[in-house]
Amino acid sequence: MKKNQLLFIQDFPKPQDLGEERVLIYDQVLIKKSLSFKKWQSQFDKKYAVTAGESLKAVEHFPKHISKIIDLCQNTSSRKLTLVVVGGGSVGDFGGFVASILKRGVGLMHIPSTWLSALDSAHGGKTALNVGKAKNQIGTFYPAGKTILVKSLLMSQPESRAFEGFGELLKIAWLQGGTLWKDLSSEKEVDGNMLWRYLPRAIDGKLKIVAQDPEEKSGLRHILNFGHTVGHILESYHQLPHGIAINYGMDFALKWSLERKIMSPAEFEKIQSTAIAVYLLSPVRDELFSAKAPVLKDFRQLLLSDKKKTSSTKVRFVFLKSPGKPVIQEVSVDDILVEICRQFEEDTYE
Ligand SMILES: NC(=O)c1ccc[n+]([C@@H]2O[C@H](COP(=O)([O-])OP(=O)(O)OC[C@H]3O[C@@H](n4cnc5c(N)ncnc54)[C@H](O)[C@@H]3O)[C@@H](O)[C@H]2O)c1
Ligand SMILES: [Zn+2]
Structure with missing residues (x-):
């Protein structure tokens, strides 16, 4: 390359x-x-x-x-x-x-x-x-x-846009762990200046992953899809900006990692208690999830058309054990739909 x-x-x-x-x-x-x-x-x-x-x-x-x-x-x-x-x-x-x-x-x-x-x-x-x-x-x-x-x-972008980019920064920090996540987890506010400061390290983190598998042949680059499987269906279905949809997708992946016991409750708590974690969910979340139940038939269709499936109904889903330790597991499209329902009910009855 x-x-x-x-x-x-x-x-x-x-x-x-x-x-x-x-x-x-x-x-x-x-x-x-x-x-x-x-x-x-x-x-x-x-x-x-x-x-x-x-x-x-x-x-x-x-x-x-x-x-x-x-x-x-x-x-x-x-x-x-x-x-x-x-x-x-x-x-x-x-x-x-x-x-x-x-x-x-x-x-x-x-x-x-x-x-x-x-x-x-x-x-x-x-x-x-x-x-x-x-x-x-x-x-x-x-x-x-x-x-x-x-x-x-x-910096000419509206300040609210920083929130969209932040998800991709957080994704790299979670995939990489180490000092990038340590430093980011202690940040209090997301704005343009903060993103500019982290830009070199975030890009370096992404390029290191890409360098291991530049043309997606070995599968190593696949971890960059963290948050993107469900993120993409929310993006298409709700016409959301990519970055916002990915934030929801990562939130979904973290909760599923906990449910499948890939992430320990203590690790999950540690992540949730960082000041920066609140930025994962944008103000439109309530509207998105309470306005209507996910239309599972359409979601299923969108998942099936995702080109990253391994076979007709299987998906290589990226979970997180802890920052720096992504875990890929093959799941079925129906497993994802069942988990969407579980998380939706959890949110509704919380
Ligand atoms: N190639 C890849 O690896 C890769 C990775 C992630 C996403 N994508 C693609 O990127 C796209 C989403 O990215 P995006 O949101 O940057 O796309 P975009 O180009 O659609 O920009 C979003 C909006 O911001 C406006 N805009 C651009 N610069 C601005 C500025 N400085 N100030 C104010 N407004 C500005 C645009 O006119 C547009 O309305 C999707 O098509 C997605 O598929 C590609
Ligand atoms: Zn993305």
Whole structure:
């Protein structure tokens, strides 16, 4: 796998330092959200603005996008071309995919603009498009040559967004354990400055896991799915932001780890009693769980369409024994549904 260079800087880099021939692909929202981005992007001659979100990743829309990008790249040398992709995870997944297939692969640079992408999706090389309602069905492994973390861009997000990114940080801290979890567990507040401070260690943690299994062949990378099996169905069903859904998914996985006696009650208590654990559950949780009972038939369908199943109805579920000790066990889709009901009843009658 190519070595991904990481750069942490306060403000945007000079465009001329980003490669000989560059095309900017960016989330158009950023023009309104960040004055410094607005000024910076005006220095690029070749640029392509997109509307972020799942429809950007829809395979049906891809031919239209790629034709326009190819037009834009006319008269550029494919050997020298770098796509500079600025945006959140959807723009990163789309732009990364484009870079991986355009002229059989051109240079790729990520400048993530959401906490979620800065902590997670801009690292590890996965690109993706959606087919119909099924997410990430098409994709490539194509790590960026360089990923630049720009503090002023990340801080341009509404403060509430920090909560979404926090889940991915917590995920890495729980998978890694050690001092990362120790330091994080004693934090009192989640905000942009706190995430920025932890960014280098969280990215390093993710990249260490990815390096053991860059293309998901040995199964070691699978632990990064902690919280994601149930997180993804909540994300699709309730149309939740990814980070929020993953927080619920991790909460679910912790409770199931306790129920299956993988995690001891003492360990569970220790985690729950940290100040930072309250951030796992967002204010919308009550609404989500009390408004209507989980529609199990739809959940079942969503679980069955999850491409990470080992056989038609089996899933490799990531549990946690304690911070630093993830445990993978094969469960059936029905086991997950039974546990959803158990946790739902527990919440309702608490
Ligand atoms: N490739 C991977 O490894 C990987 C990992 C996790 C998630 N993902 C993907 O990432 C996507 C979710 O990530 P996301 O939430 O970053 O996606 P996103 O690109 O959809 O961004 C979410 C919203 O934030 C807005 N936004 C972006 N930057 C902003 C800023 N600085 N200020 C204000 N608003 C801003 C966007 O316009 C959009 O409305 C999903 O498509 C998911 O499948 C990919
Ligand atoms: Zn995630």
